[in-house]
Amino acid sequence: MLRLALTGIALLVCAAGYGLSLQALDSVSRGQAKSELLVALPRFAQVLLAGGDQHLAANLNGFRVLVAATEKMTAADYATQGRLQEDLAWLNPAHEDNYYIAAATLPWNGQTDAARHVLRQAADARPADWQPLFYLGFHYYHFMKDPVAGGRLLLEAVPRAREEPDRWALQNVAARWFEKGYDTASAANIVDAMAKGANAGSFRRYLQVRANRLQDLARLRDLATAYRERHGRPLAKLGDLVGDGWIGAIPDDPLGEGYALDDDGMPVFASQKKGNP
Numbered sequence: 001m002l003r004l005a006l007t008g009i010a011l012l013v014c015a016a017g018y019g020l021s022l023q024a025l026d027s028v029s030r031g032q033a034k035s036e037l038l039v040a041l042p043r044f045a046q047v048l049l050a051g052g053d054q055h056l057a058a059n060l061n062g063f064r065v066l067v068a069a070t071e072k073m074t075a076a077d078y079a080t081q082g083r084l085q086e087d088l089a090w091l092n093p094a095h096e097d098n099y100y101i102a103a104a105t106l107p108w109n110g111q112t113d114a115a116r117h118v119l120r121q122a123a124d125a126r127p128a129d130w131q132p133l134f135y136l137g138f139h140y141y142h143f144m145k146d147p148v149a150g151g152r153l154l155l156e157a158v159p160r161a162r163e164e165p166d167r168w169a170l171q172n173v174a175a176r177w178f179e180k181g182y183d184t185a186s187a188a189n190i191v192d193a194m195a196k197g198a199n200a201g202s203f204r205r206y207l208q209v210r211a212n213r214l215q216d217l218a219r220l221r222d223l224a225t226a227y228r229e230r231h232g233r234p235l236a237k238l239g240d241l242v243g244d245g246w247i248g249a250i251p252d253d254p255l256g257e258g259y260a261l262d263d264d265g266m267p268v269f270a271s272q273k274k275g276n277p
Contacts, residue, residue, distance in 0.1 A: 075110060082106055082114030089118045093125035103135035107143045115139060130166065133157035137174075147181035150174075155194075168203045175210050184221055188214035209254045213269075216251040220259060220267035223247060234265025 073081070085106065088098045099122035106115035116139055123132035133153050141150030154174040161167045175191045182190065188211055195207035223246045224235050238259060241247045253259060258270045 073109075078106070078109040078111055082111035085118050086114050089121040093121035095122075096126075098122065099132050099135065103139070107139055112139070112143050115143075128160060130157040130160035130170070133160070134170065137177075141177055147177035151177035151181065164199075171198065171203070171207065175207060179210075179214060184214055184218040188218050213253055213255060216253075217259065217267060217269065220247075220250075224261075224266050228265065235261055235267075236265070237261065238267060 085098055085102050088095055089102075092098075099118055102115045102118035106112070106118070116136065119132050119136040119139060122129075123136055126132060133156050137150040137153035137157070139150075140146045140153060144150075151174040154170045154177070158167050158170050158174075161170060171194055175194060178187045178190050181187075191207060191214060192211035195204055195211050198204040198207055220238070220241070223241050227241065227244070227246060228234050235241065238250050238261060242249060250259065253269075259267050260270045260272075262268050262272070
């Protein structure tokens, strides 16, 4: 009798869940179906339809995303995909395919919040995997226009990388992004600290070179500011710092790029001058 009673209760729960799922579906706007991504069910319904198996529900979401014909997808379809992938990250944040797909498709199609959420969940759930942090760092650099946050995420990924070339590459890219995001003197200090923390060898020397050239640039910028304050006008050319006795010589750039003046008369690396890529 007890078994029959439990079976009856289970059937009632399933029936109630099915009814609620139908109500949820009724509330969804039904446009013309142009792809496999039509609706995103509530999370409890997804788990219920997967027989209570949370990881199976995550995999079913993953299958829907994988088989979608992207050439047919509209902005509304990508919004549905974003919800599906956020749900998948809740059901199984460590799901590898989910963060790959999120990084490769969502932000490029307007779903930046969903991509960021999936990647952060994956980074937290996969402490031995550096790639979610790399993709998240790129997301902040490219889509959020925040190179500082992107560089910090790359440094967070460094201890997770098992191969030394991967660790070097992450630090190298982080150093470049810090140069774009921080004021020059702060960037020089950060890259210098990265060099001191790196293993002895060629990569440590490379980071130190980048730190030194940033320090040289910071000095040139300080002198250009002092020049403007004294003369009431910006520098017309870098050589004026030498001609007026502010500095003995313009330092050589060890990476061979050289220095230039931007439109405001402030020293920059030649590649950073407005109009250059």
